[in-house]
Amino acid sequence: MCEDCDYQVTSSSLGGHALLRISDLPTAITDDLTGMDMVLGTGLSPYPENLREFPSVSISDASGPWSCGNLGNLELTGAPDPGGVGDDEIQPDDEIAAAAVHIAYDWPHGGVRSCSGVLVSPTQVLTAAHCFHATTAPKHLKLSVGERAPVLQPNEPTFGAVSITTHPSWNGAKPALKFDLAIVELDHKVSVPPVALAGFDPLPNCVAKVEAYGFGVGAVAADMFDWGILRKVGLLAQPKLCVDAGGQHCIDTDTLLAYTPPGGFAADAHGLCHGDSGGPVVATCGDYRQVVGVTAARVLAVPDNRDIPDETPLEPLAAAFAFTHHNVCGRDDAVGFAATRLDSPEVQSWLAATLGWPEIIEVPLSKF
Incomplete structure (x- = not known):
């Protein structure tokens, strides 16, 4: 759109997507978009071929006009080279990577939202409940299983979804993130062994x-x-993780597992970031590697000059958006990461019912 045009969409070189300059929006909507960083700033990025079917709309920065010439000068060079497919540390025979699931869908306010998950049965994916908006319809999800860079490879097969089941105790509360779990039912079976x-x-x-x-x-x-590429991040489990120097305000370890990066929080080793929510946290337990948690949030420190909040400050790690400044990584005030526990009775019973595990009946030893 031109600065002097009144809602007139010009031709677009983004394969059917229009870049819209929308002004005079109600304050509530503007604040909502700004809060999610749903703003397309200077420097346009190429739209990956396989995401062009999403009816996404980018919102221009309200400060500084666009001109019709800006659109005319746009050159599409294809998806950027990620420097290899996925994380070099992920080996070809990695069974967790083979079962890793990328989830993408169109966000109600515009843009493509990205999250992570893992295959836990031939037709079911375990992920984080906060990855989805309350109105997200299963039919809008596009899932790729075992692909290292699904959004950069338009010819790779994708799966559809028929249902999204969240834990019954999940209420969308932030930043508690208790029971932040969801099961997505796929529209057909995957010929990949699910994780343990x-x-x-x-x-x-x-x-x-x-x-x-x-x-x-x-x-x-x-x-x-730089999202939609499978990576593996090393973390260290912590029995306790507090956000204040005095250690009086800590995450709830009854429902969350706490982790810190082994190499600290340098910008080039930030650990987890937006879009990693729902991904599996894998530990070596005896002779086996098992999923012990589901990535939920980054834990943020409380500055010395700020009052302790009522809730532990957790920043959910969902919402990797295409073309938004929401994709900023690296936070100096991060103290660790939190994953939703899978070992609590409330979670185990829900998993058993949702995944169709066989019922286990405990018989007292005195009966023998």
Whole structure:
């Protein structure tokens, strides 16, 4: 759109997508879009071929006019080279990577939202409940299983979804993120072995170093198109994780597992980021690798000059958006990461019912 045009869409070189300059929006909508960083700033990124079917709309920065010439000078060069497909540390025979799931769908306010998950049965994907908007319809989901860079490979097969089932105790509350789990039912079976889910406390039973898999943002720069590529991040399990120096305000370890990056929080080793929500956290337990948690949030520190909040400050790691400044990675005030536990009775019973696990009946020893 031109600065002097009144809602007139010009021809677009983005394969049917129009770049819209929308002004005079109600304040509530403008604040909502700004809060989610749903703003297309200077420097347009190429739209990947396989995402052009999404009816996404980008909102221009209200400061500074666009001109029709800006659109005319747009050159599409194709998807950027990610420097290889996925994380170089992921081996070809990695069974977790083979079962890793990328989830993408059109966000109600515009843009393509991205999240992570893992295959837990031939037709079911475990992910985070906060990955979805309350009005997200299963038919709008597009899922790729075992692909290292699904959004950059338009010819790779994708799966559809027929249902989204969240844990009954999940209420969307932030930042508590209790029982932040969802099961997505696929429209057909996947010929990939599902992962093993742990039903015990990983702290005393597993190695402290874990690996988190996800399709989140990997670059620090906000203007880079750098999500939808599978990566593996090493983390260290912590029995306690507090956000204040005094150690009086800590995450709820009854429902969440706490982790910190082994190499600290340098910008080039930020750990997890937006879009990694729902991805599996894998630990070595005895002779096996098992999923012990589902990535939920980054844990943020409380500055010394700020009052302690009523809730532990957790920043959900869903919402890797195409073409938005929401994709910023690296936070100096992060103290760790939180994953939803899978070993609590409330989660285990829900998983058993939703995944159709056989019922286990305990018989007292005195009966024998």
